[in-house]
Amino acid sequence: MARYGMVFDLRRCIGCNACVIGCKQENSLPDGMFFTRTLSEEYGVYPAVGRVYIPTLCNQCEDAPCEKVCPSGATYTRDDGIVMVDADLCIGCSSCAVACPYDQRSQVDKDLFEHGLFGTDELTPFEKDGYQRFVPGTIVKCDFCSERVDAGLDPACVVTCPTDARIFGDLDDPDSKVSELIRERNGKPPMPELKTRPKVFYID
């Protein structure tokens, strides 16, 4: 069984946010909700300054704090390492959201289903179709587009990225692209001091 992970190549990311749009489209995410964000940070002192773009999403932690605190057992880890939320079990207590150090969880706003994106009390055809995947009030997060992964495809953000800054693959396969990049370019997980053992790595 594979153990899926992702590598972000910070040298390649240009901050175009195409991944964000691809994710929103794939997952029918409502206004203000993101499963992935590309953060920007300025560094250095004038005149030697620069800007780096840092893609972020759920790190699918091996030792996931969100899973530990879930009182209903809704958050669980699949055999392939993807951390999932079972909407039928989730009670929307948001314990996982305050436990996730990466702030990668969102709550499905109940009002959204009544008022719609434009507040006209009517859902657009896109919303009518897309929101069927959500249970109002529950917590949702990135699951590496698990339905695409199950079909043998890469996550939507990966295929959308125009610079190949996002690389998806099996961390347990030493010959996979992700393993190779992590090994050769010293891949670093985000906030390693928290010991959550993310399956997402950054290379610079």
Add this chain to the structure above:
Amino acid sequence: MAMQDTKIIGDSFEVGARFQRYWDTSMANAFFCGELGAGLFFVSFLFDFVPGMVTGMLITGIFKSFFHITHMGVPMKSWRAILRPDRSWISRGLIGIVFYLLFGTLHSLNMTFDLQASLGLGTAAGNLIQFFAACAALVVMTYQGFAMSHSTAISLWNTLLMPLSSLLYALTGGAVLTILMGWNSLFAMTTSGQKHLTSETLLLLLISAIVVASILYSANNRSRGGKVSVRLLLTGSFRQPFWYLVTGAGFILPALLLWVAPGNFIAVLVAATGILVGYYSYRVLIFKSGVYEPMSGFR
């Protein structure tokens, strides 16, 4: 990156501190009512004061439950929160509340109607009920602090001082409410118990203030996010409610009143109001000032 460079970024796609926005005022209300109710029950329990015990259970049972349910995204499935006591403080707390209300009610009924004698149960059963009721009340007073302290995401909360502050605030609120409720009944015959409890309330206030200061000190020294939270409370947008309500109304005013005029009902009433205002403000502000750590470690 220097402390003054750690920005609060709101919804923008930047690296910086982001407010936690999941546990809001309804959760603060639930924590406040749960701790205060259990604190009142526990202190009244020590004095065998049944009206205080019953009021404490009503505050927890009705108000805490109500505010928790209003917070839940899927209220009809709230019962599922009981399913994972092996790993979740929310589950442990919910089980604690059930035990507290069950054994607290049994103990109150036993105190009022002497059930153990009328049912021929013996003192062992009564003692066991008392023991379970007191232990469960302790769980209810502290579990919310444990639930917060387990969040490594928010430095302000991530300290074992958090359950201690929950316990101290609960006991302080419980003590001052017991004094007020027992003014013309429990403490009418003898003032020594009242004086004793007033002294203990003063001591609890002092220790609570030290613990709150220690929480801020440790957060400030732990991380960039912790610094942002402390800055928000002491000098930032929450400085007025923190200094006026949490510190002034919650600690200084009641300490002075209880020290200068412990036998004056109005003074004790004002002190109790101040303690509760400070306590509630603390609960709200500790949620509002919680921020996620800025992303780091990628370069």
